[in-house]
Amino acid sequence: MTIDRLWMEAVLIDLLRADTQVPLGETEILPGDSRIMRTIDNVLIPRIEELHPDEVRRHAKGDVAARFGPAGDDGLLIQTYVVSQHANLMEDPNAGTITDGAPYSLQGRCGVGRGATQNKGPMASAFAAVRSMPRDAQRPVWLSVNTEGRSSHGGSHRVITDLGLPVAHGIIAFGTDLGVSLGNRGRVDLRVTVPGRSCHSSQPWLGENPIEGAADVIQALRTVSLPEAHPDLGHVTITPYQFSCFPVAPHTIPERVDITVDRRLLPGETPEVAGDELRAHLSDARLNVEIQEGAWMLPAAVEPDEPVVGYLLEGVERQGREARTFWSPNTFDAGYACSLGIPTPMFGPGKREFKGEGLMGTDAVSVDDCEVAAGSLLHAAEMICT
DSSP, X not given: OOOOHHHHHHHHHHHHHSOOBOOTTOOOOOTTOHHHHHHIIIIIHXXXXXXXXXXXXXXXXXXXXEEESSOOSSEEEEEEEOOBOOOTTOSSTTOOEEEESGGGTOSXXXXXXXXXXXXXXXXXXXXXXXXXXXXXOSSOEEEEEEOOOSSSSHHHIIIIIITTOOEEEEEEEOOSTTOXXXXXXXXXXXXXXXXXXXXXXXXXXXXXXXXXXXXXXXXXXXXXXXXXOBTTTBXXXXXXXXXXXXXXXXXXXXXXXXXXXXXXXXXXXXXXXXXXXXXXXXXXXXXXXXXXXXXXXXXXEOOTTOHHHHHHHHHXXXXXXXXXXXXXXXXXXXXXXXXXXXXXXXXXXXOOOOSHXXXXXXXXXXXXXXXXXXXXHHHHHHHHHO
16 A cells, blocks of 8 residues: 555644644653643544544553554554654744755755654654555554653553553654664663762862762763673763752852763663662762662664564665664663563654754754655554554
8 A cells, every 4th residue: 555645744744833842951841741742632633533543542641552453462563752852943943844855955845843853754654654554454553652751761661561552563663764773772860969068168168069079970980890892782881961069059069969970771781780880889989979870761672683674674675765774872762662572673764963953953854755664664564464
């Protein structure tokens, strides 16, 4: 069956016009956020109803899972995501237009708006793929809308575990420039708290300055022992990226400093062990600190010979594009499903960049690429479920 391109474009425009981004100055959107719930109710549920699902399950926090085909435990889950995190400095980010792609170095028509490459182009492709599925499926295809906005596996836990989806294969619909991502590193936020004693900065001897202790922590991070490099994912990193003092007051040495450290994880590592290793290292350095594990995401690894990988590659090749696999340097959500024994690659349209203008500026996705992604997702669903 063919992809209804006009319907897919209409869905893409709806998504691009929806206000679902993490606000500038914030780092997360909590489950049940009112803006996300409005988008679910007013934009996504009506589009899902157009697809005539056999069953719809909804979580109180907004996540949705729709089943197409018979019930069973051997089907496919295609996960889509509603929250957008980047293109934070884009002008008019929710205009939601389809226009010539040439100014954005894209061929043909493109969709312009925040989230185009990260999640909204892939979501439109996934919806269009399900719309074109034959109705004689022998196994279920689940299409989910994941409301995760905290860089954790909370959304996938709600979709797969809380809603009780019994599936054997998974695909994360996400911007991969039509490559099939076989895996990625995980990550855990480690919050290092350095205590002090507050006093006026004119008489520092009356207190204990935690900023000086924080400088020692930063220095000690450079000598943390890390595991050997993974053959495909490379080295892990341990990177301080947030620093805050409390209280912040005029000429006042703070009572404490909090440092948030990003520790990447390789397959086989856990957030808890990474936290214990950092505690031991800073203790050996005789630093008086407390460490708490914050948000985390597990590493993911899918074997190249998994059927879902092969079918996605076939779908891309059948449409005249280069089929390729790769390993993602960033961290995303596939690790949760993989940890449950559900092989879950990432795949979708959208060439993402991770620095400068490409990360913060104008966001655009090729409509042609969205159509290729939809056709490839459709092929995978047909091969697995019919």
